[in-house]
């Protein structure tokens with residue numbers, strides 16, 4: 001587009017060619033009412049999200065496909081990403097504590113392709129609310145949440161939901177810290193349609209799912225978690241270590257789904273074998 005409006009005969013009018021007309025945008029980033037939308041394209045996108053944990057203007061910075069870092073011009077509460085086709089990589093780094101009264105939702109669909117999502121929360125206190133929900137979609141995806149040294153305050157919530165989707169996925173959650181508020185985990189290898197609509201899960205590709213949780217001694221909050229394999233031959237690990245004796249609520253269930261599975265759990269995890277996805281969900285968390 002050329003901006004030559006107001007041209008007057010005889011006067012020099014500089015022509016300005018806007019570079020965007022020729023640029024191929026691979027990742028688009030927009031902000032709307034506290035939500036940051038990140039949309040990838042059909043190619044492999046590499047997206048890094050840095051979150052300082054506050055609720056102030058400029059709290060989120062995104063780098064996409066090697067371009068310049070873009071800092072939010074508003075205070076962001078929710079980050080939503082759709083990466084489309086291609087083998088996409090999304091990294092979310094929390095770099096500061098989340099204070100009481102601050103909420104953050106991070107959610108995304110990774111689409112087709114062998115995608116990677118990694119969230120690093122290590123060492124940061126959660127005194128507000130943080131929810132992470134990511135669906136790997138089809139393709140062999142690797143979904144990881146690292147949350148070592150993350151204390152969940154008395155009125156705080158940390159909810160993590162990871163869904164591998166179709167094909168052989170690797171889903172891994174590590175948590176270690178003081179749980180005085182609510183810690184909720186849902187880690188699933190299978191397909192959303194089998195879970196959400198009562199249909200048989202047809203994801204017969206085996207998944208590797210691991211949740212390793214260490215609850216610090218003296219924790220007084222609640223921990224509820226469901227880890228579920230899909231219909232394939234899965235490798236499933238769910239360990240809850242530390243001291244859960246002072247928690248006011250504790251529920252840890254491993255659903256194997258169908259298939260010939262390999263399970264590794266601590267004794268405080270309830271193992272339910274068979275077709276979790278064949279009937280109404282009984283996850284009750």
Ligand SMILES: [Ca+2]
Nearest residue numbers: 041083085086
């Ligand atoms: Ca893509």
Ligand SMILES: [Ca+2]
Nearest residue numbers: 137139164166
């Ligand atoms: Ca998948």
